[in-house]
Amino acid sequence: MNKSFRLVFIQLFLVLFISLPFSQAQDIFPVKIKLISGEIYEILDGRGARGGAYVGSSGVLLIDSKMDKKTVDETIGGIKTLTNKPIRYLINTHSDADHVDGNQYFPETVTFIAHENCRKEFFHSKRDGTPSDWNKPDLIPILPAITFLDRMDIYLGSKKIELWYFGVGHTTGMLSSISGKKRSHLLGTKYSWKDLS
Numbered sequence: 001m002n003k004s005f006r007l008v009f010i011q012l013f014l015v016l017f018i019s020l021p022f023s024q025a026q027d028i029f030p031v032k033i034k035l036i037s038g039e040i041y042e043i044l045d046g047r048g049a050r051g052g053a054y055v056g057s058s059g060v061l062l063i064d065s066k067m068d069k070k071t072v073d074e075t076i077g078g079i080k081t082l083t084n085k086p087i088r089y090l091i092n093t094h095s096d097a098d099h100v101d102g103n104q105y106f107p108e109t110v111t112f113i114a115h116e117n118c119r120k121e122f123f124h125s126k127r128d129g130t131p132s133d134w135n136k137p138d139l140i141p142i143l144p145a146i147t148f149l150d151r152m153d154i155y156l157g158s159k160k161i162e163l164w165y166f167g168v169g170h171t172t173g174m175l176s177s178i179s180g181k182k183r184s185h186l187l188g189t190k191y192s193w194k195d196l197s
Contacts, residue, residue, distance in 0.1 A: 030046065031077075033053065033075075043063075046070070046071030047066060048067035048102060051064040053079060055079075055156075056156020059085045059086050060088060061156060061161055062079075062087055063093060064092060064102075065103045066098070072102045087107070092144055093114075095114075115148065115165050116147040118144065119143065119144045122134040
């Protein structure tokens with residue numbers, strides 16, 4: 001291989017290597033709330049994983065909290081266009097950052113709920129071995145305050161939401177939720193809405 005060809009090859013490689021991460025960066029779109037069935041909504045876009053919302057007669061239950069203040073503010077704003085009822089509960093399906101980092105931007109009146117394993121995973125070391133930020137005392141109010149093992153029922157007025165744990169999935173604390181007369185089913189990380197009636 002001659003010297004000029006090697007130099008061109010190295011330059012092309014460097015350009016591709018440096019530009020690749022930027023070309024793979026995802027655009028962040030404003031939060032959208034999409035009706036799925038009856039009073040069940042999917043929360044799309046913004047920073048963080050897809051989420052869900054269930055609007056009951058006495059309040060709102062959210063599934064996962066996204067990642068940053070802007071996205072949480074957009075989510076709360078979107079919920080306010082659907083109902084004037086307060087957000088009462090937020091279910092963390094598992095402890096990955098794209099599902100839980102937004103906890104810190106919700107009002108203090110919101111109760112966080114998770115599987116027992118999910119809450120434990122909040123305290124696991126980061127991938128680089130450093131201690132979890134969730135060990136900081138000021139974050140205690142935004143950790144799941146209510147946990148369960150196999151299943152749990154939550155009532156929003158006369159509407160019942162069932163939370164189920166079927167075992168280890170993407171993480172050890174993965175949750176599934178079934179709600180409403182149509183029995184819509186929500187799976188953590190991968191959401192599938194299906195009429196189970």
